[in-house]
Amino acid sequence: MRFLIDMNLTPRWVPFLEGANYECRHWSRIGPVTAGDSEICAYARKHGFVVITNDMDFPQILAHTGEGGPSVVLLRGEPLSPVVRGRVLLEALAQCADDLRVGALLTINWSDKVRANLLPLRR
Secondary structure, three states, X not given: OEEEEOOOOOOOHHHHHHHOOOEEEEHHXXXXXXXXXXXXXHHHHHHOEEEEEOOOHHHHHHHHHOOOOOOEXXXXXXXXXXXXXXXXXXXXXXXXXXXXXXXXXXXXXXXOOEEEEEOOOOO
16 A cells, blocks of 8 residues: 655654555655645545545545545544554554555544545545
C-alpha cells in the first residue's frame, strides 16, 4: 500500500511508515501547500495512494462524490504523532488492509477504536 500524508499531519509520519515497509509521501513533497482537499483527494485516487489525515473534509468529499476511492485513514484525537499513535495505526492498517485496498474510510478515534466503512459511502 502507498500512503499520502495530508498537510495537517507532521511529515514525521513518512519515515515512521517507511520503517514499517510502506511507501509513503507527505503532500508537501508532491503539490502546493495551498492545495484544496479535493485536489489532494483526486491526486491520491489517480496515483493509487491511501490518504492519512485528521481532516473531516475527506469523508465529506467521499460522501458527496460517491467515489470508490481513494481510501482514507482518518486519525481523530490528539496527539497525532507517530510516537504516540503509530503502533495503533500500524495495527489498524494490518487489520483493515483488504478493505483499504478495495476502498474504505478507516477511522481511528482518540480511544484507539477502529471503524472501517467500505466505499462508496452512502448519503
